[in-house]
Amino acid sequence: MLDLIGFRSADWLVQRLPLGASRGLARVMAWLAFGIGVPARRNLEANLERLHPAASRRHIRRLARAAFANFALSFVDLLRLSRLAPERVAREVEVHGGQHLEAARRSGRGVIVLSAHVGNWEWGAAFLSALGERVRVAAREQRGASLERWFARSRGRHGIARLAGAPLWLSAARALRRREWVALMGDRDGARGSGSMCAWSAALARRTGALILPAVIVRRPEGGYAACFEPPMTPRECVDTYREVVRSVLERHPGQWLGFEAMPEGLA
Secondary structure (H helix, E strand, C coil), X not given: CHHHHHHHHHHHHHHHCCHHHHHHHHHHHHHXXXXXXXXXXXXXXHHHHHXXXXXXXXXXXXXXXXXXXXXXXXXXXXXXXCCCCXXXXXXXXXXXXXXXXXHHHHCCCCEEEEECCEECHHHHHHHHHHCCCCEEECCCCCCCHHHHHHHHHHHHHCCEEECCCCCHHHHHHHHHHCCCEEEEEXXXXXXXXXXXXXXXXXXXXXXXXXXXEEEEEEECCCCCEEEEECCCECHHHHHHHHHHHHHHHHHHCXXXXXXXXXXXXXXX
16 A cells, blocks of 8 residues: 555656656655665665676665666656657667667567666567557566556556466467567566576577567666667577676666666576
C-alpha cells in the first residue's frame, strides 16, 4: 500500500510540475536516499567494486551517486512514458548501431533483446514497439495488484506485455516462435534459479532459432536517449562474451548502471 501511495504521489507531481522541476526534485530525493545509505546503495557499490576491482573507493562512490541520480531521472521519464504517444517516444531516441537493429528486423526470426539495467529499459521497449515490433518483457510482477495494473496499462499503451506463466520459458518460446521480440536482462539471474540470464537466453535461442541482439538504451548528456545495438550473438558467444559487452557499455556510460541487486557470478 505504501509503495502504491508513493508511486501515485510521484505520478501526480510529474504530471503537474514543469519537467525541469520534476527532474530537480527527483535528483534531490535520490541524493537524500544515497546519503542515508539505503540498502540499494550498499548493493550497488559492492557490484561496482566487483566490476572495477582496481578503482578507488572515491571513484566507486562517485559512480554510485551518479547512478542514483540517473535512476531518479529514469523514474520521472517512466511516469511521462505512461502518457506519451509512441511517435513522441521515437523522436526522443537516437539509434547507434542501427545496422544491427535493421539486420535483426529483416531476419524474419524472433529476437531476444539481451539488455541490462542501464539507462532506461522501459523506454527501450517502448522504442522498439514504436518501430512496429511486438515486444514482450521478462519483468517481475510488482508488489501489489494496483501497481501491477498501472505498469500493465502503461506498457499496453505502447503495445508491450509482460511475459507470464510458469515456467516462464514456455511463454518466451511461444512469443519467439511467433517472431516477436522478447526483452531480457543479462545482468540478473535467470528465471527460478536457472543460472545467468545469458545462459537462459542462449538456451531459448537454441530451442527457437531466435537471434540474440545485445542492446541498451542510455541517457544522452544533451537530453533524450540513445538506443545502442551490438552485433547479434550466437548462443555460445552470449555465454562467453556478454560480460565484455556489459563492461564496454559501462566504460562508455559510467554512472548509468542501476545494479541495485546482486549480479550473476559470470559478470563479476
